[in-house]
Amino acid sequence: MASSExxxxxxxxxxxxxxxxxxxxxxxxxLFLEGGYGATSMDxxxxxxxxxxxxxxxxxxxxxxLFSAIxxxxxxxxxxxVVCNNVDGLPVHEGLLKIGRTLLDLLLSPxxxxxxxxxxxxxxxxxxxxxxxxxxxxxxxxxxxxxxLQAARDRGELTITEPTIAAELFWGMIRGHAHLRCLLLDDxxxxxxxxxxxxxxxxxxxxxxxxxx
Amino acid sequence: MASSExxxxxxxxxxxxxxxxxxxxxxxxxLFLEGGYGATSMDxxxxxxxxxxxxxxxxxxxxxxLFSAIxxxxxxxxxxxVVCNNVDGLPVHEGLLKIGRTLLDLLLSPxxxxxxxxxxxxxxxxxxxxxxxxxxxxxxxxxxxxxxLQAARDRGELTITEPTIAAELFWGMIRGHAHLRCLLLDDxxxxxxxxxxxxxxxxxxxxxxxxxx
DNA sequence: GTCTATAAATGGATAGAC
DNA sequence: GTCTATCCATTTATAGAC
Numbered sequence: 001m002a003s004s005e006x007x008x009x010x011x012x013x014x015x016x017x018x019x020x021x022x023x024x025x026x027x028x029x030x031l032f033l034e035g036g037y038g039a040t041s042m043d044x045x046x047x048x049x050x051x052x053x054x055x056x057x058x059x060x061x062x063x064x065x066l067f068s069a070i071x072x073x074x075x076x077x078x079x080x081x082v083v084c085n086n087v088d089g090l091p092v093h094e095g096l097l098k099i100g101r102t103l104l105d106l107l108l109s110p111x112x113x114x115x116x117x118x119x120x121x122x123x124x125x126x127x128x129x130x131x132x133x134x135x136x137x138x139x140x141x142x143x144x145x146x147x148x149l150q151a152a153r154d155r156g157e158l159t160i161t162e163p164t165i166a167a168e169l170f171w172g173m174i175r176g177h178a179h180l181r182c183l184l185l186d187d188x189x190x191x192x193x194x195x196x197x198x199x200x201x202x203x204x205x206x207x208x209x210x211x212x213x
Numbered sequence: 214m215a216s217s218e219x220x221x222x223x224x225x226x227x228x229x230x231x232x233x234x235x236x237x238x239x240x241x242x243x244l245f246l247e248g249g250y251g252a253t254s255m256d257x258x259x260x261x262x263x264x265x266x267x268x269x270x271x272x273x274x275x276x277x278x279l280f281s282a283i284x285x286x287x288x289x290x291x292x293x294x295v296v297c298n299n300v301d302g303l304p305v306h307e308g309l310l311k312i313g314r315t316l317l318d319l320l321l322s323p324x325x326x327x328x329x330x331x332x333x334x335x336x337x338x339x340x341x342x343x344x345x346x347x348x349x350x351x352x353x354x355x356x357x358x359x360x361x362l363q364a365a366r367d368r369g370e371l372t373i374t375e376p377t378i379a380a381e382l383f384w385g386m387i388r389g390h391a392h393l394r395c396l397l398l399d400d401x402x403x404x405x406x407x408x409x410x411x412x413x414x415x416x417x418x419x420x421x422x423x424x425x426x
Numbered sequence: 427g428t429c430t431a432t433a434a435a436t437g438g439a440t441a442g443a444c
Numbered sequence: 445g446t447c448t449a450t451c452c453a454t455t456t457a458t459a460g461a462c
Contacts, residue, residue, distance in 0.1 A: 020445095020446095051446080051447090052446065052447050052448075053447095054445090054446065054447065054448080055445070055446055055447075058445065058446075
């Protein structure tokens with residue numbers, strides 16, 4: 001009778017399935033961000049997601065679309081960090097320290113490094129994706145910093161004529177070479193103490209140049 | 214007789230051949246920097262170089278080695294620019310302007326963007342290549358800037374305790390968002406006037422923070 | 427050394443059973 | 445919806461003639 005194998009879970013049953021879509025996105029995200037677009041095969045994605053290739057193609061019409069979905073999802077995850085959290089009204093020194101730390105943590109996070117790597121690499125072949133990433137990520141960060149600087153100026157804490165340029169300078173200093181080293185050397189990222197020290201230097205330099213005397 | 218086709222150039226003759234090695238390197242360089250590693254096939258390289266695949270493999274044992282050779286060659290080409298040319302002894306304002314302009318031009322040049330793209334993308338699979346690129350390019354730039362800053366400090370023109378950190382801040386500001394925009398948007402690079410204006414801003418900010426009053 | 431032709435493997439994508 | 449099995453194009457790399 002059918003109950004002769006009562007404990008066998010049918011192969012098609014999803015065990016506590018978090019909907020196959022997320023299951024696929026998760027596996028594909030890991031592979032794409034680690035291996036890049038070209039080196040990641042749909043075969044591997046299907047295997048890692050525990051589904052067949054046919055199922056994979058039932059959810060995403062082709063590789064390019066799956067790739068775009070991954071990048072979009074990763075951008076969406078990073079946005080909450082980007083919105084400079086709880087700095088409105090903070091005195092400029094504390095505010096910039098907080099922004100700087102958050103920003104550097106984000107830039108050096110494995111997820112952000114992975115997306116950056118793959119988007120920079122593939123944006124010539126996926127121009128729309130490059131644009132989407134820039135506007136979802138860096139542009140928002142820059143806007144948020146710029147808005148904070150403008151508010152600080154309006155409170156009389158900074159002397160700045162072009163907030164966007166100033167934000168760009170701050171952003172560039174924060175990124176520094178650490179980002180590059182994380183991208184190119186298997187060197188570990190600087191620890192929290194080193195990062196903190198660096199951010200303090202940046203903030204000091206910035207205020208020395210733009211602060212009110 | 215053999216002279217029945219006097220004007221036929223044998224297929225194997227190199228017409229003004231700049232040695233097949235450079236011929237291959239040139240074609241492969243173009244393709245790799247435009248299309249990335251994964252999207253560039255050895256077939257395409259052979260076709261573009263005007264040789265057969267067998268010949269290609271006679272010169273380079275495999276795709277990875279050819280790729281490494283390309284990156285190495287491209288790094289070598291950029292080195293002359295990196296060495297801060299003729300700034301020794303220049304007053305700090307002029308020196309930094311010149312360094313900043315040279316650096317920004319280099320960073321935004323199509324060749325440098327191409328190498329950056331492909332090295333950043335592939336360094337997880339070619340760790341040695343990532344290291345080589347970092348030390349041949351960015352690290353040298355940083356060293357050169359640092360040396361210049363140190364000299365300026367010794368002349369009493371700057372107040373700097375850590376030249377390397379200061380160089381990193383300067384470098385980061387110069388790169389700014391323009392680099393990112395060139396990488397991610399089909400947006401054209403800023404023209405010479407815009408770049409010049411930006412560099413002046415950076416130098417002003419830097420000197421306001423590190424200059425002697 | 428260089429070519430043509432091909433081997434061997436892998437990739438993206440689909441057909442058809444269940 | 446999901447799987448197994450497969451098609452077809454492409455890729456890296458090599459064998460063998462000249």
